[in-house]
Amino acid sequence: MYNNVLLSRYFPVKSKMHDMDPFAKMLSTIIFIVTLLITNNFTVMFILTIVTLIMLLRSNVPFGLYSKSVSGLSPLMALIIIITLLVGVNYYIILLVILKIVLIVIYTSILTFTSTPTEITYGFQKVLAPLKLIGVPTSKLALKMTMAIRYIPIMMEQAQRIIKSQASRGVDFANSKFDGKVFAFFSMIGPLFRLSNMRSKNLREAMEIRMYTVYNKRTSYRTKFWGFKDTFIVFLHLLILGVFITKEVLGHGSLLDNFFVRWIWF
Amino acid sequence: MEIKFDKVSFSYLAGTPLQVDALKEVSTTIESNKINALVGPSGSGKSTMIELINGLILPTKGIVHVGNHRLRNNIRIVNSNQLRFEIGVVFQNPEEQFFCNTVKKEIEFGMKYFGYKVDKIEERIESALKMVGLDNSFLNRNPFKLSGGEKRRVAIASVLAFNPEVIILDEPTNGLDITSKEMLIKLIKLLKTKYKKTIIVVSHDVDTLYKFVDNVIILSNGKILAEGNKFDVFSDVKYLTDNGVKVPRIVEFIHKVKEKTGKNLGKIDDVNDLIKEIYQNV
Numbered sequence: 001m002y003n004n005v006l007l008s009r010y011f012p013v014k015s016k017m018h019d020m021d022p023f024a025k026m027l028s029t030i031i032f033i034v035t036l037l038i039t040n041n042f043t044v045m046f047i048l049t050i051v052t053l054i055m056l057l058r059s060n061v062p063f064g065l066y067s068k069s070v071s072g073l074s075p076l077m078a079l080i081i082i083i084t085l086l087v088g089v090n091y092y093i094i095l096l097v098i099l100k101i102v103l104i105v106i107y108t109s110i111l112t113f114t115s116t117p118t119e120i121t122y123g124f125q126k127v128l129a130p131l132k133l134i135g136v137p138t139s140k141l142a143l144k145m146t147m148a149i150r151y152i153p154i155m156m157e158q159a160q161r162i163i164k165s166q167a168s169r170g171v172d173f174a175n176s177k178f179d180g181k182v183f184a185f186f187s188m189i190g191p192l193f194r195l196s197n198m199r200s201k202n203l204r205e206a207m208e209i210r211m212y213t214v215y216n217k218r219t220s221y222r223t224k225f226w227g228f229k230d231t232f233i234v235f236l237h238l239l240i241l242g243v244f245i246t247k248e249v250l251g252h253g254s255l256l257d258n259f260f261v262r263w264i265w266f
Numbered sequence: 267m268e269i270k271f272d273k274v275s276f277s278y279l280a281g282t283p284l285q286v287d288a289l290k291e292v293s294t295t296i297e298s299n300k301i302n303a304l305v306g307p308s309g310s311g312k313s314t315m316i317e318l319i320n321g322l323i324l325p326t327k328g329i330v331h332v333g334n335h336r337l338r339n340n341i342r343i344v345n346s347n348q349l350r351f352e353i354g355v356v357f358q359n360p361e362e363q364f365f366c367n368t369v370k371k372e373i374e375f376g377m378k379y380f381g382y383k384v385d386k387i388e389e390r391i392e393s394a395l396k397m398v399g400l401d402n403s404f405l406n407r408n409p410f411k412l413s414g415g416e417k418r419r420v421a422i423a424s425v426l427a428f429n430p431e432v433i434i435l436d437e438p439t440n441g442l443d444i445t446s447k448e449m450l451i452k453l454i455k456l457l458k459t460k461y462k463k464t465i466i467v468v469s470h471d472v473d474t475l476y477k478f479v480d481n482v483i484i485l486s487n488g489k490i491l492a493e494g495n496k497f498d499v500f501s502d503v504k505y506l507t508d509n510g511v512k513v514p515r516i517v518e519f520i521h522k523v524k525e526k527t528g529k530n531l532g533k534i535d536d537v538n539d540l541i542k543e544i545y546q547n548v
Binding site: 009011062064065068158161162164165166167168169170171172174175176180187190191195 | 281282284317320322342343346347350351353354355357360362363364365375377379380424425428
């Protein structure tokens, strides 16, 4: 009823994906998402699906966890299907959009299941590093992101505790009608804001006491280093993106594309 | 009201690789009109048990009998508000749930969901405040600006207001000063003797618990280690300490006296009685 939340969870096992450098993972994710968003090409989608599947299998994370994170988005997908059907969009486009959503969810799940929040932040900081040249405070942004990520489970836990204690006083979210649900929601949001405000104040003070502020320069402790597999994965992603762009720009490769489309659809 | 656990198991995130078994085939009966204590280290399943009793979570296996209600896996509770009306729970740090800007509104919050009429609500609020030892001047004060002990008492009053048959207190003495603690213990005793309530107290603090509870259930790793009358449960000190359970200091003292001198000081739960007993024996 209240305990089916699965969000930003690191799954601690040993695997090739866990061993990868966080920067490489972050870079690959960004290239992957960019490629996925700009493409409507079936061949590229097919290749990206295969890449995702290989990475999924190499992550040693049980398949159940991935299916759970995808099934969590089923209402959104249903909504997209309904809207697109009402508007009268081509079935091919609907399939493409759904496939894109599923791939993005699975790919980002691979990233979050195989890297700890600190690793993600490290990767994020590295990806943003070039922006330093134009004066963007990247380490500040990364620190803010760590804190935000760290806050999600805390807030979830707090929200569940408040919902339960309000339910025991008669304002039950799960078992009441619409007006009761609205009231229960507001009775959860109020205390949640107050408590998170209080908590963030405490956190800020605790960090400042230990000289851990955004203005200080920090070094990072790393246990994973860039290796051949990282270069390979990033190169593979770049290759897919590069081939796609070249093909689009120069207009080549339509033969291959048509072959795939014909082969699968007809 | 009878509360019975019949081979109840509960797992968080059941069916996923992150599954955690909080309770494992627990069977027990909680006696009516008694102060029952649930004791055990963190993660032993105490909070899970009280959430099961209140229908906030449903068992993965087994049945929880609460009066006429039967709570089992995947079966929606027929009348959840009736169940919550009969069982009042005061959670750990109950002041976190405060939502309204006056004590009065805070106590009446949710009461209309239990079908109380407006004139009856006024009456209930005043008697609830009286029960926890606060006067009517508190009604219009801001609950956020009260002291820690007062906040806790307002939170307990907000549960007492709808007059539940069973009252569950999760770590009630946590973070309170000695005066507030004693006040709370007095209130719990009064609820049992005068108002004939069944009380379940969950706590780590065995020394404080031992003073006022009747029955004890000791949980360890989701299983019941020992249960029954407090004197019987804590009689086997060696068994409990071997299993990592902290024994009340008074019990430890009586046990050591018995070991060294052979004298049995008897069933004593209060330090003052113990001092009297020692004087008489000396």
